[in-house]
Structures are given as C-alpha cells and as structure tokens.
Amino acid sequence: MSMHPFLIFPWQRPFLPDLVDTVERLSGGHPGNALIVVPHQRPWRYIVRLFAERGHHGLLPRTLPFSELVAQWRAGAGGRAKILANPLDQGALLHECVRGLARGDAALEARFARMDMARFLPWGLRLAALLEEMFTHGLEPADLAHLESEVAAPAAALLGALGRISRAWRAELEERGWTTPGLEQFLAAQGASEIPPLLLPAEDRPVFIAGFSVLSGTEDTLLRSLWRAGARVCLHTDPNLLEAVGPHWSCAEQSAWMRRWHARAEAAFPLSAEDARHRPHLEFFAGYDLHSQLEALATDLGHGDAASTAVVLTDSALLMPVLHHLPEKDVNVSMGYPLARSPLFRLVDALFRLAEGRAEDGRYHWRALLHVLRHPYLNMLQIRAEDGEALALRDGLRRLEALIRQGSRYVDLPACVADCRQQLPRPLADLLEQCLGTAIDALREVETTAGLGAWLGDIHEFLIAHGGDIWRRFPLDAEALFRLMRHVAPQLRQNALASEAFPPSLLYGIARQLLERERIPFEADPLVGVQVLGMLETRLLHFDRVFIVDATDDVLPGNPGQDPLLPDPLRAVLGLPDARRRERVAAYTLHRLCASARKAHFYWQEGVSHSALFDGKKLRSRFVEEFLWDVERRKNHLLAPGTPPLRAATCEVRQSPREPRLLCRTPRLDAAMAAFLRQPLSASRLDVYLRCPLRFVWETLCRLRPRQEVNEGDDPAAVGTCLHAALRALYAPWLGKKVCRGDITQASALACFHEAFDAADLRDLLPADARLMLEAAVPVRLREFLEHQPEETFIVALEQRIDAELSLAGRSYSFTGILDRLDRRDGLLHVLDYKTGSIRKHDFALWSDDAFFAEAATACALADSTGPCVSPDEGTLARLEAGFEALRERLPSMQLPAYIAMLESREGDAVGDAALVELRYRGEEHPLFDGLAGEELKAARSGCGVALALLLRHMEYAPRFAGRPDVHCRWCPYAPLCAS
Structure with a gap:
C-alpha cells in the first residue's frame, strides 16, 4: 500500500467532528472497520458521543491510545510476560549495576564503591528517570565523558558511564523478568517493521493516526511504520502548512515531522472563506492575586451563553478554588487532583515533620505536634461509649492541646497524655491513646519501606474504623484513602528495598515522592456544559468559550526544574528535548485550543516583578504577550490597561480616619x-x-485572657526573673551589712547568674540565638552594673x-x-x-x-x-x-x-x-x-x-x-x- 499524504485539518474548526466525517468517508460508510490511534484515551468518549448524536447504528471505530498500541506491538513479538519494576526496584537494581561497574571504573569507584543504599538512592531514582526517558525517545544511552566542570562530581561519574550502566541495567532487568514502560516502548520500536496483524492497515480496514503534534523517538518509529504500511496521519494544525506562506511558529515541529518523513500534505476538505477569516474574540484580565482572577472568571462565565465552555487551569493547585467560584456546580472535571494537595497528604506530611523534628530525648516540638492534633481527619473521628453516646475525639485533642500550650517548646507527650486521661471519659481516653500510638509512636519504630507501608495501612484502618459514615460524604477524601492503600502502600511494601534500613529523612522522602505522583481522578461527566481541565487535557478537544486561569510565565509554558544529574543545557547532547522544545509543544497546545474558539479569556496576576531570589508576584505568559500584540496590531494602537479588551482589577482604597478606640x-x-x-x-x-x-x-x-501560646522567641519575662534571682543571690550574703564598691567581684556575679540560669531552665526555654546572645551579654552587663554601684x-x-x-x-x-x-x-x-x-x-x-x-x-x-x-x-x-x-x-x-x-x-x-x-x-x-x-x-x-x-x-x-x-x-x- 502506498504512503498517504498527511491530512491537514484546519485548526479554525473543531477537530473530532471533522475526523469522524473523514473516518466515515474513507471507510466506505463502515466506521466500525477503522482503527484510530490517538495519544490518550479521552477522545474515545467524544467520538462515541458524536456517533450517537448522528444516530449511528452499528460498530464504532476502534480507538487505541498509544500506550495500548505499544502493548499490542510487544504482545505480537511474543516472549514471556514481564513485571513492571517500580521506582524503588529500579533504584535497587541500579545500585547493584553501578557498584559492579565501579570495580573497573576509577571515577565510579571513587564516588560510589563505598556509597551505601541510603546515600545512593536519590541518585539512583534520578538515573532511572533519565534512562526511562531515553528509552521513551528510542535512544541508546552512551558514555558522556569530561563533564566534571558542568555538573557535580557524582553526576559526572554516572554520566561518564551512562552507556555501560544502561547495558548492565537492561541485562539485569531481563534476567529478573522485569521491565519498565519506557523500555517496552524502546523494544517495540526495535521491532517496528513487524506490524501486528490487528494493527496492519488494509483497504477495508483503514488506520488513522490522529491528534499527535510532537513525537517522541519511539512514537516516531512506530507511527512511521504504520504510515508506510498505509495509515493516514491527521494533523489538526495551521492550514498554512499547505501554502507557500509559512505556518504559525508553534507548528514548526509538525513541519519538521513532515520533512523528516518526506511526506506531502493535502487538505482533509476545502476550507471555507468564513472559516479562513475566523479569529477568536480575545479578552484579557490582569488581577492582583488569584481571588481577583476568580471573581472576574465567575462574572464572565455568568454573562455567556450555554455554549460549550472550558475553564483551563495551568496548575492543578487551582482546581479547588476554581470549583468554589463556578456559578454552575454541575461541571465536568477531567483533570486529576494531586494527592499531594489533599488533607490526607497533609496529615501524613505533618506526622513526618513531627518525627523529623523530634529531640534526642524523645520530646516533640509543640507547634509540629499541634499541626497533627488540629488535623480535620482526626477531629472527625469518634467512638461509642457503653451507653451508646458518641464521644468525639476532638474533645480529647482540645484538652491535650490546652495542656501543650501551657508547657515549653518541647513536649513530653506521654506525660501530657497521662495528665489528659484524668480529665476524659475512659472510652475517649483510650481512643486518644490509640490515635497517638498509631499515628505518632508507631512511626518512631519504622526503619524500612515495608514498615512504612504497614504504618500507612494502620493509619488507613484507624481512620476507616472510627470515621463512620463521614467518608461517604467526602468522596474526594475517600478516593485519596483508596489511592494510599492500593497504590502507595503496596509500592512501599513490595519492592527490592523493602527490608533495607534507611534514615528517617530518606524514608519519609521516598514516601512523599510516591504520594506526590498520585492523582485523584474525577468522573468525566457530563461532556457538555462547563468543563474544568488542564492544558494537556485539551488536546484534540474543541470549546466555544475558553477561560485560561493564571496564565503566567512560570506555568505557561513553565520553567524547567533543576536536575542535578542532567541540567537542561546538556539534554540536547543526549538527544533529549530541552526547554525550547517543551515551549513549542505548550505553544501549539494553546494556539490550537484558541484557534477554533469563539471567545478566549486570559487571566493572570501582575503588579510586582518576579525574581528568582524573592517570591514576588508573577509575570503574564509570553504567549499572552503574543495574543496581546496580535490584537494591538489589528487595532493599530497599544492597549491601555483597564480598557477593553485589556481589563485590570481595580479596587477603591479610602483612607479611614483614625479615631481612638474607647469604651x-x-x-x-x-x-x-x-x-x-x-x-x-x-x-x-x-x-x-x-x-x-x-x-x-x-x-x-x-x-479577657490572651490566647495561651508557647513562646518560641525571646522570653523577656523569664530572662528578667532569672536576673532578679541572680542579683538576689548575689547580695544575699550582704543582707544587713555594708557593702563597698569592689567587695562583690564579677566572678561571683557570673556564678550567681549561671546558677539562676540553670535553675530557670533557660537553655530549653530560649531559642539558640537568644540564649547565645544572653550568655555573651550578661558578663558585660554585670561588670558595668558593678562599676555603677555606689561607693558604699x-x-x-x-x-x-x-x-x-x-x-x-x-x-x-x-x-x-x-x-x-x-x-x-x-x-x-x-x-x-x-x-x-x-x-x-x-x-x-x-x-x-x-x-x-x-x-x-x-x-x-x-x-x-x-x-x-x-x-x-x-x-x-x-x-x-x-x-x-x-x-x-x-x-x-x-x-x-x-x-x-x-x-x-x-x-x-x-x-x-x-x-x-x-x-x-x-x-x-x-x-x-x-x-x-x-x-x-x-x-x-x-x-x-x-x-x-x-x-x-x-x-x-x-x-x-x-x-x-x-x-x-x-x-x-x-x-x-x-x-x-
């Protein structure tokens, strides 16, 4: 079968309806025979809805995301089934490989031969992520020498043996029957010429490659094999790709794709003059913070019609604030909510911080302890007394908090609990002790990831056992608990390092990383009305109204994170995409989304320049600057802030006369x-x-009594009491006697001060800096005090x-x-x-x-x-x-x-x-x-x-x-x- 030209779908029109029309037309009216390969699973729901709206009766085209395409390609190659190695398994295996290679490599031996697992694991996890990314791009890692001046010495040693580490790692994975998603893509790409029969294009079974914009290495290899076998590539892009006029700059990757494959392009259907003239109506709003943006968003959403609407969030942290400001609560949320922003993560993280700040004598810092005791999960729990009365755990927690506030900065928790038990009913006292034992005391004994997984399981069981029906009323929290038990805890319990003892900081860091990777999904219904989604979830989709919240440069396109193993300038050396390529991908996603919309609204915050040193307010995205410039070019004048379409948040500030407060x-x-x-x-x-x-x-x-609070700063009252006691002890031998200047020496004054200092326990009461300053200043002040005493x-x-x-x-x-x-x-x-x-x-x-x-x-x-x-x-x-x-x-x-x-x-x-x-x-x-x-x-x-x-x-x-x-x-x- 000859290679088909790329089909260009103009981005001024919705993509999926046109794709469905094309599939029906090229499949001879039998769309059920067609196969559509897409980047992700979400388009399938829209394709089903489009066929249902058209009254289609019969088989639907098979829609296959790229991950399933890889799985079928690998299944067609035969071989035994393999187990996916989780990140901890990969880190343990890399530790073995690096130590094995260190015997013949001086640089590796100097850095890693005697490095234990606890110190190696952070490097191992970064190395595993790098190898996984290279496999995804179909790259064979090679040794990179002479990087000592570019990266830290451990990173230079690893990169200098990167190719050898990769080969040893693959051999170990094969021997153990393990694999990774990236390695599966890499192996599938190596067998790209052998197309599985179920994927092979035919005259009666057309194959469409739809929705891809920028290809990874393995995507390029596998999809090119399908294209050469007769599959059709469908690009939703700037129609200027067909003309002599250059396309939009964000489509440069698609132009390079066509040149790389030596493909020609043709229009999927003629573009009408109306579609060619289509431009979205652009509105801009500059707020001074997130709340001002959301207030404007709620107003704009209420003024529009009932057309399809997308509220696009540049950061998943915006999800909950946005949902609270939507005028219509029945919305479709199609982006996952990070588990790291859930109350469950805050509880686990608070317990970790409490353990990390524990003093050598086992006492806990009072503020970290209060963060745990105030957590809403614990305060919602209850127990039934013998007479059936429900006793709330929060009553016991409040009593314990009151005792803690009356103490010092470091709390003897067992002693406080013992005092608290005397003030509580026995069932509630038992529940309080069980809560603290499960959440706090048990964590002190955890030394391995397996123990940490078991501890998380105990936390889960305690919350479920004493939570009653509250989890039915809080489905987001219930889903977070499910993710904890079904995803995070098994990874901690079942890995190659499960019995390895780690220091607490590393152990808690591993758990935090696993929790931060989890996302809480939402049911993506209904598919009409207002939809809340992230920028990546908008791929292939069309909306009449688009509202982009917090369009600032740090998230759109975003700044690359600092990678100590492979900084961004070195990524091109290995053939990996750098920040410039990621920026083009983000630009294409944004421009494609806005090109077919009737209205596009951008919201951001500005007013204070952002710097790397101080966390000031953000700057609007460079993509928003481009849209602004386009509007100004068409209007032939600069837009003044505060005038449409560039609105700005305003607030009237009035000086209130200061009147003395009186009763x-x-x-x-x-x-x-x-x-x-x-x-x-x-x-x-x-x-x-x-x-x-x-x-x-x-x-x-x-x-009226001020709120009881432990003093974490200077304590002038305690210092004053100490000095008064020291001076009383200093003059006590002279009571009823005459004392002359010089009779009392500075040494005796210092001895009295140190005795009073120890008796007042100021070493624990005062912060370290205040204590050191006091101990340095007192000798000078006492000397001056004695010098200014009367002659007699x-x-x-x-x-x-x-x-x-x-x-x-x-x-x-x-x-x-x-x-x-x-x-x-x-x-x-x-x-x-x-x-x-x-x-x-x-x-x-x-x-x-x-x-x-x-x-x-x-x-x-x-x-x-x-x-x-x-x-x-x-x-x-x-x-x-x-x-x-x-x-x-x-x-x-x-x-x-x-x-x-x-x-x-x-x-x-x-x-x-x-x-x-x-x-x-x-x-x-x-x-x-x-x-x-x-x-x-x-x-x-x-x-x-x-x-x-x-x-x-x-x-x-x-x-x-x-x-x-x-x-x-x-x-x-x-x-x-x-x-x-």
Missing part, C-alpha cells in the same frame, strides 16, 4: 472598677492603666514584700508590692527596682511644679464633693482628664512613687529617693527625684501621694476608657480588639 463606662464596668479599687493595689496594675486605660479594661475589668551602701532588704494603707486626698486605699532592693544611704532609705527592659524617662521638673499638684488636689477634691454614687459635673471631669493626660506625659510609671508613699506610711527611717536600675544598658541607676534634698525632697514625696490620688480618681470617675496608641501596641495582646 464608655457602663454600670457593670463601674462595678468592676469599684471592686478593683477595694482590693490591694499593685503599682504594676496602675502602670497598665496609666499607659493605656483601654488595655486595663480588657485585661483587668473584662478579664547598706543592704536593708532583698525581695521584700510591703503592704500599706494609704490615705490619698481623704480616701483610704490598700497597696501591696515587692521591693527588689532596699538600701540605706546617708541615713535615708533608698528603693531600687531592677529593670531588664527599656526605661521611659520622666520629667524631673514635675516635682517642683507646685501649680500642677495644686490643680490635681483641687480636681480630686471637686470630684469627691459630689458625694457617693454621683458622677462629677462636666467641668470637674474635664479637669480630671486634663490632669491625668499631663501626668501620663510627665510621669510614665507610678511604681517608684507608690513605693515611696508606702514606705512613708510606715514608722521608721526617713525615706530618701528611689531609682530604676537599667540592667539592659550599663546598669546605671535612674533616680526618681534626681538629688532633691531638704524641703524640696519632702515636697516631692508629698507629690507622690497627690499623683496617686489623681490617677485613682480618674479610674473611679472617668466616663470613658480610651486607648492610647503608642509603641507598646506592637506587642499588646489586645491590639486586634482595638483594630476590629
């Missing part, structure tokens, strides 16, 4: 404040009110609790506090308060401002003159507010004034001054009165009582509690309440 005093808040003032008052609580009354209300009156002082008290009843402007209040250190200097008591944080300086001129204190005393007296349970008038409230604001600005802390007033209320030594000791910088003392003496000192001490009275009267009578925005808002736990 008006209510009867319940008034009662809570009154109850607070009747209790013993601490200076730290008063400082909270002085800094921000609104935070005081949230924290003290409303008793008498230590009166250390960490002494003090309680006092103070009469402030005619009112009696109870106060309490703890003095860090009380000294006697020049016959007067001096209060010292250690501060490890920053110190806000106060206005020293305040103590000599008689007018301020007189006004404060008057405002307090006026507020009290109204009588109990009666609110002061507006004028008095305004004077209180003005005095309070002035006090906040001039005296940022009431701690030292409160201590001075409390000491003065007791009989004993006269009170001198008080000072804050800034431990974080130089250890200097910052006195409250700054050297005042005599009557000035007495007046200043009296002013402390007036300042306290003003603050307390404001707390009692202020009609509203306003927030005071400041730098402290950055770490305030109630900042979200103010922003809401």
